[in-house]
Amino acid sequence: MTAFFRVNGDLWVERVPLADIAARFGTPCFVYSRAALERAWTEFDAAFAGVPHLVCYAMKANSNLAVLNLFARKGSGFDIVSGGELARALAAGAEPAKIVFSGVGKTEAEMESALAAGILCFNVESAAELETLNRVAGRVGSAAPVSFRVNPDVDPKTHPYISTGLKESKFGVAFAAARALYARAAELPHVAIRGIDIHIGSQIGELAPHREAAIKLRGLVEALAADGIALHHIDLGGGLGIRYDDEVPLPTFEYAAMLREVFRGRPETLLLEPGRRLVGEAGVMLTRVTYLKPGVDRNFAIVDAAMNDLIRPALYDAWHGVEPVCVRDEPALRYQVVGAICESADFIARDRDLAIEEGDLLAVRAAGAYAFAMSSNYNSRPRACEVMVDGDRVHLVRRRETVAELFASESPLP
Numbered sequence: 001m002t003a004f005f006r007v008n009g010d011l012w013v014e015r016v017p018l019a020d021i022a023a024r025f026g027t028p029c030f031v032y033s034r035a036a037l038e039r040a041w042t043e044f045d046a047a048f049a050g051v052p053h054l055v056c057y058a059m060k061a062n063s064n065l066a067v068l069n070l071f072a073r074k075g076s077g078f079d080i081v082s083g084g085e086l087a088r089a090l091a092a093g094a095e096p097a098k099i100v101f102s103g104v105g106k107t108e109a110e111m112e113s114a115l116a117a118g119i120l121c122f123n124v125e126s127a128a129e130l131e132t133l134n135r136v137a138g139r140v141g142s143a144a145p146v147s148f149r150v151n152p153d154v155d156p157k158t159h160p161y162i163s164t165g166l167k168e169s170k171f172g173v174a175f176a177a178a179r180a181l182y183a184r185a186a187e188l189p190h191v192a193i194r195g196i197d198i199h200i201g202s203q204i205g206e207l208a209p210h211r212e213a214a215i216k217l218r219g220l221v222e223a224l225a226a227d228g229i230a231l232h233h234i235d236l237g238g239g240l241g242i243r244y245d246d247e248v249p250l251p252t253f254e255y256a257a258m259l260r261e262v263f264r265g266r267p268e269t270l271l272l273e274p275g276r277r278l279v280g281e282a283g284v285m286l287t288r289v290t291y292l293k294p295g296v297d298r299n300f301a302i303v304d305a306a307m308n309d310l311i312r313p314a315l316y317d318a319w320h321g322v323e324p325v326c327v328r329d330e331p332a333l334r335y336q337v338v339g340a341i342c343e344s345a346d347f348i349a350r351d352r353d354l355a356i357e358e359g360d361l362l363a364v365r366a367a368g369a370y371a372f373a374m375s376s377n378y379n380s381r382p383r384a385c386e387v388m389v390d391g392d393r394v395h396l397v398r399r400r401e402t403v404a405e406l407f408a409s410e411s412p413l414p
């Protein structure tokens with residue numbers, strides 16, 4: 001079920017025509033459906049009903065306060081990766097005791113603010129980080145709750161840039177090193193062992209890599225128990241893929257059923273860190289065709305969104321559906337849908353058959369995850385606005401940046 005559908009050829013979200021939103025707020029513009037966001041969170045959570053669990057939304061996927069606040073109101077936890085994300089999560093109403101802190105490079109300042117907030121757990125990714133965390137916690141007079149992120153050396157079969165669980169990756173600690181690290185943590189006065197963590201990659205289509213990693217993890221949890229290390233939770237990370245083109249996403253309930261099976265009989269709480277699955281299909285990016293430019297062997301549709309607004313095609317060769325918001329009864333031509341940025345990598349979509357004219361509005365689908373969140377000001381382009389639709393109500397949840405804001409914090413030499 002999707003919140004985006006056609007009414008007499010026009011694309012709507014919930015009870016609002018997308019063309020109305022573009023007319024009111026301009027383009028480029030990200031539009032999210034409240035119903036789709038809430039449904040995604042509830043479905044995910046429900047798949048684990050009956051087992052002690054906590055969904056910690058990986059907020060890097062989409063960190064708009066309105067999105068975070070919707071999830072916080074549902075009782076969601078959050079997976080953060082920076083002091084900035086911590087501040088955002090707290091501003092959106094997150095409960096500190098439901099926040100896990102991931103990332104290979106946490107600074108002392110970030111550790112201090114997370115300790116002060118009272119987060120659930122630090123997912124520690126190296127021996128050096130463990131020692132620093134112990135020192136920082138000692139300095140502020142507390143004990144840092146920790147998990148180690150272990151690297152199960154499993155191939156998630158996804159794009160290399162979003163594969164994180166292979167042994168050559170910068171993430172996590174080697175499986176073979178884990179027991180010694182837990183033993184070291186147990187000796188340290190200012191850390192408290194809470195759990196264990198994996199995250200093998202993103203946009204994963206198959207169950208098998210998840211299962212392989214989970215089985216390895218269970219083995220390690222049992223080895224640690226034999227060493228006298230008791231854990232409170234097991235964090236499985238995120239990674240479930242969504243539908244961009246013709247992928248058939250792994251149903252959450254199948255993933256959950258596999259985890260129930262693998263961890264049957266274990267007392268630990270399961271933590272999940274879904275990002276893309278909760279927000280990806282709940283958003284579109286609206287962009288308008290500025291020019292049509294016929295070429296010798298390719299036609300270009302130059303649009304007002306660019307790689308600064310949506311970098312996924314340029315960075316991962318990612319495919320996003322592109323559809324006219326209002327259909328035209330004309331023959332389609334094959335287009336390269338490109339932005340105005342001075343880079344050949346600045347494309348939104350390639351080789352798409354579209355019946356369009358200059359000034360037409362396009363919807364770029366599945367733009368709720370890693371879209372606005374990865375946007376930039378390259379070429380001094382203000383970042384787009386974000387809108388959330390709730391039934392027939394339309395809320396501007398982030399206004400468009402102004403050009404003046406882009407250089408307000410800069411200064412020429414005296």
Ligand code: LLP
Nearest residue numbers: 058102199202203238239273274275276370
């Ligand atoms: N937990 C950790 C520790 C992560 O690093 C990530 C994503 C997640 C959870 C959430 O993964 P998800 O459920 O969204 O797959 N920018 C890329 C995706 C990068 C993912 C980074 N880590 C993209 O646009 O495809």
